Amino acid sequence: MRAGSLRTRLVASTLLLLAIASTVIAVVTTVSLREILLRRLDGDVRAADRVLIRAERGSPPSLEVRDRGPRPPDTLTAVIRDGTVIAAAVFPIGEDPRPVPEPVHGVLAGVPVGERPRSVDLGPLGDYRVVATPMPMGDVIVSGLPEAPVQATVTWLVLIELVVTGITLAGAGAAAAIVVRRELRPLERVAATAARVSALPLDRGEVSLVERVPDVDPGTEVGQVGSALNRMLDNVGSALEARHESEVRLRRFIADASHELRTPLAAISGYAELTRREELSPDVEYSLVRIASQTERMTALVEDLLLLARLDAGRPLERGEVDLTALVVDAVADAHAAGPDHRWQLDVPEQPVTVPGDGSRLAQVLANLLANARTHTPPGTTVTVALTAGPSGARLSVTDDGPGIAPDLLPHIFERFARGSAGRSRDNGSTGLGLAIVRAVVGAHGGRVEVSSEPGRTEFVVRLPGSAP
């Protein structure tokens, strides 16, 4: 049980309430019992007093206190004349009277005459309940009984109360812990279900939300929480299903549209090519060149969109052993041909590095990264392509010493249609899909791509797992 948990707090507050109730009961019982016992003692004190008065009556004034008739043990009797104790003794049963020590005589002389019995502290004799009665001759008789039996009874009661309360609290604590645990078990089931649901990957793909809180009893509050959670899960589940369906429809639409666009695009570029073979005026010639180049661009765009739609739909990749070294060498050679003004450097190990995957897609990854290093940097930039093989797979990096990527673009660089200053890029035929494709392809291979950039050093690092994910 953790401190501060609901269980701990419930048990603790139950115990606290019980402790307060027990204390109130104990205090009231103790005070009442003491009161009752003292009152009974007061009755006895008065009775002792009468015995003594009878004993005194009719005898000549004498300073001797005589004990006649039955009385409780340790009765105290004192005769006070003119404010001074002239005789005071305690009368045990079956023993000789013991004189009251001098130092407490003052206390006895000070007992107010004719009032209700009161408690006085008689030093070595302990506490006494005493009453002072005037005698016809002018003397005052103080009679008293020890309070010790009352005090002993009360002490016993307090001890018993302490022990019983302690045992009761311990037992109640254990019982409360068991009961609370049993009562909170349904809540734990709710929490466990919620935890399982929160661990589900709900953000993409087809999600089947089958988790439900088991054994809910709508008659209890906790059961109501459980069934509310279940209803919410029903709701979320169907919403996710609907979302997934519409996503699937959209993807299929994009894939179909891209696929359908390929054919007319091929036809357009074919016709443009054909027409250019004719004798044409320079204007028409120019238009045809533009048509051809725009068609080429649109074909590339459509191909990119189709590839992304297929990767989104989770189309299985072709699986084979891909020789990354060969891919890198070819890609750098192509880049060199396309960008002779850049300096291209290659850093590959002697042993060929292979990974499982789809060769033509991985070639596209390389081509996109190298095209970026070529088109988004000025001539004369050095581009280094490095490949290393580690125990967990291959690491491929494309580094250039160009101007770098704008800091506000960097966090979004792998998003679709994210590209640098739009005006300039569009002139290059830039669409902003290149790095989105890199990420999608690498992700489909179970790998990761990262970028770091500052002016003078931009690095893309692709990690591909060595064995099938």
Ligand SMILES: Nc1ncnc2c1ncn2[C@@H]1O[C@H](COP(=O)(O)OP(=O)(O)OP(=O)(O)O)[C@@H](O)[C@H]1O
């Ligand atoms: N090596 C780099 N140096 C500087 N900027 C870069 C580099 N690589 C990418 N970028 C920036 O990132 C943007 C996005 O790149 P991405 O490859 O996704 O799209 P694109 O190259 O603009 O278009 P596409 O590749 O689809 O033709 C680019 O527009 C460019 O501004």
Ligand SMILES: [Mg+2]
């Ligand atoms: Mg690009």
